[in-house]
Amino acid sequence: MASSCSLFHSSLSSKSKSKFPLPRHQNNTKFNRPPPTVISCTSSSTYDRCPSTTSSNSNSPSPLKSGRLADENIRDEARRHRSIANNTFSAKYVPFNAGPDSTESYSLDEIVYRSLSGGLLDVQHDIEALKKFDGAYWRELFDSRVGKTTWPYGSGVWSKKEWVLPEIDPDDIVSAFEGNSNLFWAERYGKQFLGMNDLWVKHCGISHTGSFKDLGMTVLVSQVNRLRKLKRPVVGVGCASTGDTSAALSAYCAAAGIPSIVFLPANKISIAQLIQPIANGAFVLSIDTDFDGCMKLIREVTSELPIYLANSLNSLRLEGQKTAAIEILQQFDWEVPDWVIVPGGNLGNIYAFYKGFKMCQELGLIDREPRLVCSQAANANPLYLCYKSGWIQFKAVKANTTFASAIQIGDPVSIDRAVYALKNSNGIVEEATEEELMDAMAQADSTGMFICPHTGVALSALIKLRNSGVIAAGDRTVVVSTAHGLKFSQSKVDYHSKKIPDMACRFANPPVQVKADFGSVMDVLKKYLGNKTPNH
Numbered sequence: 001m002a003s004s005c006s007l008f009h010s011s012l013s014s015k016s017k018s019k020f021p022l023p024r025h026q027n028n029t030k031f032n033r034p035p036p037t038v039i040s041c042t043s044s045s046t047y048d049r050c051p052s053t054t055s056s057n058s059n060s061p062s063p064l065k066s067g068r069l070a071d072e073n074i075r076d077e078a079r080r081h082r083s084i085a086n087n088t089f090s091a092k093y094v095p096f097n098a099g100p101d102s103t104e105s106y107s108l109d110e111i112v113y114r115s116l117s118g119g120l121l122d123v124q125h126d127i128e129a130l131k132k133f134d135g136a137y138w139r140e141l142f143d144s145r146v147g148k149t150t151w152p153y154g155s156g157v158w159s160k161k162e163w164v165l166p167e168i169d170p171d172d173i174v175s176a177f178e179g180n181s182n183l184f185w186a187e188r189y190g191k192q193f194l195g196m197n198d199l200w201v202k203h204c205g206i207s208h209t210g211s212f213k214d215l216g217m218t219v220l221v222s223q224v225n226r227l228r229k230l231k232r233p234v235v236g237v238g239c240a241s242t243g244d245t246s247a248a249l250s251a252y253c254a255a256a257g258i259p260s261i262v263f264l265p266a267n268k269i270s271i272a273q274l275i276q277p278i279a280n281g282a283f284v285l286s287i288d289t290d291f292d293g294c295m296k297l298i299r300e301v302t303s304e305l306p307i308y309l310a311n312s313l314n315s316l317r318l319e320g321q322k323t324a325a326i327e328i329l330q331q332f333d334w335e336v337p338d339w340v341i342v343p344g345g346n347l348g349n350i351y352a353f354y355k356g357f358k359m360c361q362e363l364g365l366i367d368r369e370p371r372l373v374c375s376q377a378a379n380a381n382p383l384y385l386c387y388k389s390g391w392i393q394f395k396a397v398k399a400n401t402t403f404a405s406a407i408q409i410g411d412p413v414s415i416d417r418a419v420y421a422l423k424n425s426n427g428i429v430e431e432a433t434e435e436e437l438m439d440a441m442a443q444a445d446s447t448g449m450f451i452c453p454h455t456g457v458a459l460s461a462l463i464k465l466r467n468s469g470v471i472a473a474g475d476r477t478v479v480v481s482t483a484h485g486l487k488f489s490q491s492k493v494d495y496h497s498k499k500i501p502d503m504a505c506r507f508a509n510p511p512v513q514v515k516a517d518f519g520s521v522m523d524v525l526k527k528y529l530g531n532k533t534p535n536h
């Protein structure tokens, strides 16, 4: 790992005076509002109908059985169905958690990441317009789009387009049909280790680039695609990353032909994660610092250069990530789970889940929200410490090395969002030691999963809350799995070869070395089978 990273190591040149226009609040550049966009919708079928119109396009040529004309692709088909209606729904940036008197707001076509006071922003939807349709309507609409190839609704994110980026033209959308991930019934793990029969793992990491970041990145890169068509000054898109954001950014940018720039902490991400942006043609900087150092640098750089910021500081990302919450409800046929447990690092995702559930409640799709749990590695636990102080005091920490390397973050940018989400969902914060998270991962794997260490952090929280009786045996509980285990196979190799200092690796399952002769193989097999009974 060290040698591969250093191969790509380079140092950043010092700041230069920029000739480029800067984002709002960084140089006060004013961008023009674009002309109003025409909503992209159709009335030709349930799953792609437009809530605001009922007339079909009677001049459309008659489609083939598939719904598409002979020489059409799915984008062309979507374009043909589009009706000329004014926007029904809209969204804008507002200061996060602004008081009722605040009038500050920005078009999503502006390049702005912070409010005037320097605080976070949030994407605010026109809830009154969405409320013109009842909960049953939205449930039916979203359900009707699942499992189709209709552009762009085949994506689990864009199947909720009206709640995500209502005004974007489907032609501008960059999607890999992400989302719609497996909600896995952890039958054996739940029964064997926790005495639970209603435990579920939402596999957000079994996705295009192997993590939940795809959900947010399709939204961000689609908006960038639109901004570039509107001739906004966006030359490339950049992020700091512990390995998953960079993978998603580079893949979606590569699909759209947009340059991507990623800042990675040297020697702190897995080889599988490092090679993703390299293979996707990103400009990769391996920087001799940690994630928090990279984050500071990308913020400085994006205020100097026309590079659009792709980290979750940018609230657009969370609009995509929130759809995982809606998907969970959908998968339970709109029944609300009791608990949802999410591993936390930069802390955008816990708020995204909160926001997804909240919107469903506000718009009448559900009548209550689940309780949220955010779990951190004990080696990088600023939120946990803040929670333990009774939410009185937040202090950034120096994040120590953890097998859950993607959450090795000491100064999370979305701390305010996370505190808000947890306070408003009667939430809990837990932490997991290295041994706890690795044991939890190994136990889950032994029941047929292949999870990442971050999911091990979430499972450790569940174990603690079950043991203390906070989560009851019968509670319907969802653990959010955030990345694919294959990205972190080295951690599993270390564990199963029992080579981790000061760790018992109690559930290690190392291979047995055996001579290449029949007798030796029979001996070891008889010994192995000796203590097994049929069906066990």
Ligand SMILES: Cc1ncc(COP(=O)(O)O)c(C=O)c1O
Pocket (backbone or CB within 6 Å): 211, 242, 244, 245, 312, 343, 344, 345, 346, 347, 348, 349, 350, 406, 407, 452, 454, 482, 483
């Ligand atoms: C695999 C994985 N799990 C969990 C997280 C935590 O998500 P968040 O930063 O939104 O808290 C991240 C990134 O930080 C991640 O890459």
Ligand SMILES: N[C@@H](CCOP(=O)(O)O)C(=O)O
Pocket (backbone or CB within 6 Å): 239, 240, 241, 242, 243, 244, 245, 246, 310, 311, 312, 313, 345, 346, 348, 406, 407
């Ligand atoms: N785990 C993340 C860290 C950055 O989080 P972001 O959501 O703010 O982009 C990563 O993979 O880079």
